[in-house]
Amino acid sequence: MSDSPAGHGPGDIDENGRPAGDGPAGDGEAPGAPRRLIGTPPPAKAHALLAGEPPGRPPAARELPADPPDPAKAKRAERVVAACFLIAMLAGIAFIACYVIFTGSTLTDVQHSNLALGLSMALTFLGLAVGATIWVRRIMPPVELTEQRKPMRSADEDRAAFAETFDEGAQASQFVKRPLLRRTLIAASIPAAIAPVMLLRDLGPLPGTSLDHTVWRRGLRLLAYGANTPIRPGDFSSPGGMITVVPDGYQDDFNALAKAACIIIKFAPGQIVYTSQPHPVPGHVVENWTVDNIVCYSKICTHVGCPAALYEQTTHHILCPCHQSTFDAARGAEVIFGPATRPLPQLPMTVDSQGYLVARSDFTEPVGPSFWERS
Numbered sequence: 065m066s067d068s069p070a071g072h073g074p075g076d077i078d079e080n081g082r083p084a085g086d087g088p089a090g091d092g093e094a095p096g097a098p099r100r101l102i103g104t105p106p107p108a109k110a111h112a113l114l115a116g117e118p119p120g121r122p123p124a125a126r127e128l129p130a131d132p133p134d135p136a137k138a139k140r141a142e143r144v145v146a147a148c149f150l151i152a153m154l155a156g157i158a159f160i161a162c163y164v165i166f167t168g169s170t171l172t173d174v175q176h177s178n179l180a181l182g183l184s185m186a187l188t189f190l191g192l193a194v195g196a197t198i199w200v201r202r203i204m205p206p207v208e209l210t211e212q213r214k215p216m217r218s219a220d221e222d223r224a225a226f227a228e229t230f231d232e233g234a235q236a237s238q239f240v241k242r243p244l245l246r247r248t249l250i251a252a253s254i255p256a257a258i259a260p261v262m263l264l265r266d267l268g269p270l271p272g273t274s275l276d277h278t279v280w281r282r283g284l285r286l287l288a289y290g291a292n293t294p295i296r297p298g299d300f301s302s303p304g305g306m307i308t309v310v311p312d313g314y315q316d317d318f319n320a321l322a323k324a325a326c327i328i329i330k331f332a333p334g335q336i337v338y339t340s341q342p343h344p345v346p347g348h349v350v351e352n353w354t355v356d357n358i359v360c361y362s363k364i365c366t367h368v369g370c371p372a373a374l375y376e377q378t379t380h381h382i383l384c385p386c387h388q389s390t391f392d393a394a395r396g397a398e399v400i401f402g403p404a405t406r407p408l409p410q411l412p413m414t415v416d417s418q419g420y421l422v423a424r425s426d427f428t429e430p431v432g433p434s435f436w437e438r439s
């Protein structure tokens with residue numbers, strides 16, 4: 065039904081899928097006959113329809129009940145909602161506090177931190193959700209609103225009707241009339257909004273130049289990883305072996321080892337392609353940085369940083385198991401296959417007064433992922 069003479073409004077569709085009012089079904093319809101509407105009329109018109117306004121009569125002024133039917137129940141609900149919002153607020157603050165307090169780096173600390181953060185965040189959103197639900201169901205007046213589906217831009221009268229509906233909704237929610245709810249909702253929302261910002265801290269401090277260097281320095285001994293013993297060139301009984309080595313004093317410092325872990329490989333005479341230059345040359349091993357045909361390379365893959373820990377003695381290939389980058393150890397660890405774009409850096413090496421392998425200096429180029437090519 066509508067306020068048009070035949071009881072149809074624009075956009076109404078009859079039960080046969082025709083626009084209402086077109087053809088015999090629309091024109092010949094008896095006033096007051098039941099009719100199915102597809103789509104809903106604008107709010108003002110819907111009110112007239114729900115109120116049973118006769119066709120042709122101007123729609124009555126639309127009014128929504130401003131108060132819930134039972135004020136006593138609404139008051140009780142208001143307290144419950146406020147309690148929910150307060151719980152959400154406290155939980156949000158607890159989330160921030162937990163984030164600041166739990167700063168340990170052990171696995172147990174991380175588990176405790178995750179548990180506390182997860183519980184407080186869940187409680188924050190649970191309090192907000194429960195409070196909002198009770199607010200809508202127990203405090204707002206039970207009114208069913210419908211709106212017609214239309215093309216992209218609504219008619220001006222419908223836009224005005226929407227503004228009226230919005231205004232009515234704002235009134236019905238009692239957001240303005242109930243300062244306790246308004247303030248507790250705002251108080252609960254602020255920590256909930258700030259909490260995700262705290263996670264930005266996980267990005268950590270800017271690295272500065274810390275990625276340019278490792279802990280290797282002149283005179284630092286190479287220790288066999290695991291045994292933590294210094295190595296003499298004569299400890300290699302035969303060519304072909306590969307050993308993971310770490311800097312003396314840093315064997316338990318995983319932050320340092322993330323950049324400083326190395327491998328040393330013993331070659332037979334004549335297998336290495338040397339350069340006499342005092343700096344790396346593509347496809348060559350710097351001869352002055354080796355000891356008795358032993359070469360030391362960074363173990364950190366130049367693709368994305370996995371440990372390049374597999375070695376094939378017959379081909380002298382170092383293989384990274386993550387994405388199969390392959391490096392030729394006899395030729396300065398140049399890349400011969402895979403996504404890595406840079407050789408494994410060679411660590412300058414010599415022996416100390418007691419005959420143990422030591423570093424001559426830090427690496428002369430950054431180790432690790434090819435991020436460095438962008439710097």
Ligand code: FES
Nearest residue numbers: 365367384387389
């Ligand atoms: S990290 Fe080594 S190949 Fe990708």
